[in-house]
Amino acid sequence: MPFPSFKLHLVPLLIGLAALAGPAAAQSEASTTPSDTSSLPTWERLTPEQRERLITPLRDRWNNEPDARARMLAHAQRWQDMTPEERSRARSGMKRWRHMDPEQREQMRALFARMRALPPEQRATLKAQWRAMTPEQRREWVDANPPPREGRQDR
Structure with missing residues (x-):
């Protein structure tokens, strides 16, 4: 893998992409997403199919937007550097922006x-x-x- 730290940044990128995907995506997934998210497994316990479903949009975006790669990595690093409170505020801001x-x-x-x-x-x-x-x-x-x-x- 060309970026050794890429795996560390994958989860925040996926969260960011999911947050930015828009209301339509959220509505289509609402029926398949359990309401009790505490029952969802950790990354290590996801099936290969579940991991692939999460990674595919990011992989496609990474491959289709080479000019955005540096920005994507920078966003992932900023996310890693945030405190839980800052992440919560960022999620709230993304939600407001979508609406x-x-x-x-x-x-x-x-x-x-x-x-x-x-x-x-x-x-x-x-x-x-x-x-x-x-x-x-x-x-x-x-x-x-x-x-x-x-x-x-x-x-």
């Missing part, structure tokens, strides 16, 4: 890009202003502060 419409996503991209460049006290001010804005004011703000276009991921 946003395209306009809301565009607004969040713009807001995040702007906040990233601000010191903490100015971030708090902008966050308070954003919450007080009407939808029309938010659209105008995004028009005046468009998000960066490179590297966008809508998955």
Whole structure:
């Protein structure tokens, strides 16, 4: 295997891919997923077929998107470095993102890009202003502060 640490990053990548797969995938799997996840086996106890079912989407994405491989590995490393609380917040954020419409996503991209460049006290001010804005004011703000276009991921 070309990346010895790849196996360590496989589970977080699968979690991330599952989270980003979208509501349709979640609905189709809902009928086959047990409600008591504590009864599910550890990775080592999965059957080869179960492992293959989990790995196939990742393998296909890895093979079909060579330009995304470095980003995929970087995401896996960041996931490994997160605390359980940070992982929980990340999952919540992914869930919120999945349920946003395209306009809301565009607004969040713009807001995040702007906040990233601000010191903490100015971030708090902008966050308070954003919450007080009407939808029309938010659209105008995004028009005046468009998000960066490179590297966008809508998955």
